[in-house]
Amino acid sequence: MAEAEFDYDLFTIGGGSGGVRASRISASHGAKVAIAEEYRMGGTCVIRGCVPKKMLVYASMFAEELGHAAHKGWTLGEKSFDWPTLRDFVNSDVDRLEGLYDGTLGNAGVEVYSERAVITGPNSVRLASGKEITAKKILVATGGWPMLPEFDGNEHCITSNEIFHVEEFPQRLMVLGGGYIAVEFAGIFNALGGDVTLVNRTDTILRTYDSDIVDRLPVVMKARGMDLQLGTVVDSVAKNDDGSFTVTLTNGVTKQVDRILVATGRKPNSEGLGLETAGVELGKAGEILVDAYSKTSCDSIYAVGDVTNRVQLTPVAIREGHAFADTVFGNNPRAVDHSCIPSAVFSQPSIASVGLTEAEARKEHGDIAVYTSDFRPMKNIFSDRMERGLYKMVCHGETGQVLGLHMIGPESAEIIQAAAVAIKAKLTKADFDATTAIHPSMAEELVLLK
Incomplete structure (x- = not known):
């Protein structure tokens, strides 16, 4: 039961995988819990990240398998690809998963607020509706947000937040970045029949992976028809009269494209949360600094997941959220081992x-x-x-x-x-x-x- 002076034992800000797991497990330990999510329950992974992206990967791999059909003895008729059909199917499954998250929280007895919440003190938050709420503990699990590099015309670019909803298939797609998000989307739209250009500021993609393994991939990507522009960045983007874009790179190359997808990294989503009102310390990248048990510099406020910038992976956020709940409400203090993560x-x-x-x-x-x-x-x-x-x-x-x-x-x-x-x-x-x-x-x- 919540202590008399607080509305809740725990108030969670952010309904992604880490926040949902923490809230559900805390409630199972007997805590009175509420959670606020300003967009859609499920967070980056479920709504605009790894889940819908993996579905696009499967769809694009099917296109590859179709190309092998003749060698496997299959004779196929006329083939065509319809982007709206795939897009709408993927987004409908995202809707289904969002409903499951809502159901899970409801079954656990967690009260859900579908609006933005900001911290107003060590034990208080304010909802967008103006409602003031107090809590013995506050958990921040607001995830990360795409970064947009500075160059003329960057307002014409989209990020991984928007790519799942584009009306028309981008026949000519430029992807900016060399990390896993950029490489994955480049492969998806290439396999689905798009003309893909990958632009990265260094000569190396996937730089955190073993070099012998990574060195194999650019060769394959080029063989599959992708244009790799490495060691360069975008100088400017100009919108053309027909709705397409002219992109000029710093190496002098100019490309005509239908969409520019920016995937140059993600930053902790910590801005505007009112963290300063409770003395919560941030790192240089805006990450919330926490100890091994996910506690911030304020004893009543904790943080898990990408907003801490420890390891930006959904399974890690889930483990951190579960460990937080066990530590704070389950009388079982434990820290997450961040080593040897696949x-x-x-x-x-x-x-x-x-x-x-x-x-x-x-x-x-x-x-x-x-x-x-x-x-x-x-x-x-x-x-x-x-x-x-x-x-x-x-x-x-x-x-x-x-x-x-x-x-x-x-x-x-x-x-x-x-x-x-x-x-x-x-x-x-x-x-x-x-x-x-x-x-x-x-x-x-x-x-x-x-």
């Missing part, structure tokens, strides 16, 4: 990684051993393109403990999840070698690395 890029082909890259391992441990398998996946035999997969295992030189695993190839994310358990458990190369392979499969390469 991640994936749903590029085409996909990339997955867990643990240390080779460069990181050499810097941290010195003596290491590296094992690889360079192969052509069986499913790629049906393609006319000679795309190969690469699996790479980085081990401690003395103990053989697996420090990192990295791969590029079909279904990499599905394969690495189970392997991540083994690496988190600190198993060795010998443990992998002692495991019988599943043949024929791509995953068997993990126990056959040389």
Whole structure:
């Protein structure tokens, strides 16, 4: 029960994955909980991020499979692609998921406010409607927001927030950025038949991933018809009379495009929340600074997820939210281990990684051993393109403990999840070698690395 002087034990600002999990678990521990979300319940991942994007990935991969049909013995009739059909189906499923989030909170007894909330003090918030609310604890879980670089005409660009809702398919799409969001959308619209240009300010994309793995991807992207403009940025964008855009790059290249998608990074969504009224400290990027238990510089205010800029991944936000609830309301203090977190890029082909890259391992441990398998996946035999997969295992030189695993190839994310358990458990190369392979499969390469 809430203490008499407070309306709630917990008031959560932000209805994304982290905020919803924290609210639901806190309520299960007996806390009186309310949550405020100004847009749509589900947050970035469900509404405008990984879930609808992965659905677009699946749709675009189907286009690739259609190209292999003849080699598989299939004779197909006339084929065409209709963007509004795909767009509307994806958005209808987002609506379904949003309803599930609302239902989950309601079943847990969490009161939902569908409006913006700002902090007015260590134990108080104000809703957009003007209602003042007090709470023993406040949790900020407002996520991140796309950054828009400065250049003439940047108002003509869209971000990942808007790309899911464009009326017409962008036959000529320019994507700005070299991170996973940019690379994934470039692959999606290329596979769906678009003319895609990827622009990145450095010569390297996906710079946090192992270099041997990443080096494979630009070659494949070019072979699939994408124009990679690396080591350059946009100088200006001008709108043409027909609604298209002329983009001038700093390297002198000029392109005519239908849409410019900015995916140059995301920043913590901490502006205008009233954090200063409670003395909550922020970092240089606007991130809310927290301790191992997600507590801010104000003892009554906590923060989880992308707004803390620790690890910008939905499963991490969920774990942080759950740990917060257990710590504050479940009498079970626990911190989230942010080491050895698996991640994936749903590029085409996909990339997955867990643990240390080779460069990181050499810097941290010195003596290491590296094992690889360079192969052509069986499913790629049906393609006319000679795309190969690469699996790479980085081990401690003395103990053989697996420090990192990295791969590029079909279904990499599905394969690495189970392997991540083994690496988190600190198993060795010998443990992998002692495991019988599943043949024929791509995953068997993990126990056959040389």
